[in-house]
Amino acid sequence: MKPKVGFYELTGCAGDMLNMLNCEDQLLSLFDVVEVKSFAMASSAHDEDTELDIAFVEGSVSTEENLHLLKRVREKSKILVAVGHCAIFGGVQISENNWEERLKKVYGDVNFIHTRPIPHEPLGMFVRVDAVIPGCPINKHQFLSAAGKLLLGTMPELYSFAVCAECKWKENECLLMKGKICLGPITRGGCGAICPTHNIPCIGCFGPVEEENVSSEYKLLLEKGYSPEELRNRMKIFGGKVREVK
C-alpha cells in the first residue's frame, strides 16, 4: 500500500507548489512511491474523502473557504505539513494590522459571494501543525528532503542556528559591515545564506531563529544610522504578528 498524499493551496502566491513541481525528475520517482490524492497545480484528480498519510499545505488562512478546507484536511490527515512562510507565519499579508482598510482600498464595497475574507492567519492558529518547511518560497531540495524523511517515518528538523552561521561558513564579508540592513542574525538558517552570498541582505524569509534577539539587532542597526521606520519596515516583511517591533 502506497502512502496517500495531498497538496493543498490556501492564500498565497503558489510559489511553494511551483517549486515542488520544479522537482521534475525526482517528482516522478516520488509519485512512483506515493498515491497523490489531490494536487491542484498538477492534477485534475481531487479525492476529497480518502484519509491521507501526509498533507502538504501552503498559504495563509485568509478566507472562510480556506479555513473550511484546512479543517477538513486536518481531520483526514495523519501528518499535516505547513509549507512556506504564509502557512507557517502568515506571510507578508500579515505584516500590517489594518486588514479591513486595505481590503476596502483594493476591492471597494464589493459584496463577496463565493467566499468571505477573514483576517490573515497562519495554519497553526486553527489546527495542529506537525512539521514545517520554511522559506518564501521554499526550494525544491527542502521539499525533497522533508518528503523523503516523512516517507521513511521520521520528521524533518529545522536548523537551530541563524543565517549568519551559514554565511560565515561561506566566508562572506558581513553586509552589516558594509552598512546594509541584514536580518541574518535573527533569521533561522537552512537556506545556505543564499542572499548574502550574492551580496543581497537577508530579509528574513525563513522566519525567526530560536532565541532571536530582535532588540539587539534593532539597536545595532539604529547605531548604524538607520531610522526606526526603515528598520520596522524591513523587519515586518516576514516578521509576522508576533515579531512586530515597538
Ligand code: SF4
Ligand atoms: S551578511 Fe548578514 S547573514 Fe551574513 S554574517 Fe552579516 S549579518 Fe549575518
Ligand code: SF4
Ligand atoms: S538569506 Fe534570508 S531572505 Fe535570503 S533565502 Fe535565506 S532566509 Fe530568506
